[in-house]
Amino acid sequence: MTLQELTGQESGIVVYFGSEPAAAIVCNWSMMNGLPRLGPFGVALLGLGEDIPPVAPETCENVKGYLEGVHIIFANGEHMPIRAQLYNLPELAAAILAPEGWA
Numbered sequence: 001m002t003l004q005e006l007t008g009q010e011s012g013i014v015v016y017f018g019s020e021p022a023a024a025i026v027c028n029w030s031m032m033n034g035l036p037r038l039g040p041f042g043v044a045l046l047g048l049g050e051d052i053p054p055v056a057p058e059t060c061e062n063v064k065g066y067l068e069g070v071h072i073i074f075a076n077g078e079h080m081p082i083r084a085q086l087y088n089l090p091e092l093a094a095a096i097l098a099p100e101g102w103a
Helices: 003-007
Strands: 011-016 023-028 036-038 045-047 058-060 071-074 084-089 094-099
Touching (some): 003 011, 003 084
Parallel strands (some): 023 071
Antiparallel strands (some): 011 023, 036 045, 058 084, 084 094
16 A cells, blocks of 8 residues: 555654664655655655555644654755644554645
8 A cells, every 4th residue: 555545645744762862754655655755865756665554543632742852854845834634654663644635
């Protein structure tokens, strides 16, 4: 399963746990297999082909609060949303935020 299949959206926020602080990538994942990662030169994203498990979302009422203390390592100037669907992926040490109103 891809992130687009999981969320029904082409874009959102991927939060990676396992480092301190946690890191996040804000991106369009429509053409990506697996979780998006920052490429070796730090200007492009690539997927490593992980299979995304199907999980039920929870509603995140405060995206800004959820991301407090998270280091955003890649973004294209998107406005921070208020609410999102949150998909926890503990086996991948990640969480996906699919913001309301994003494609």
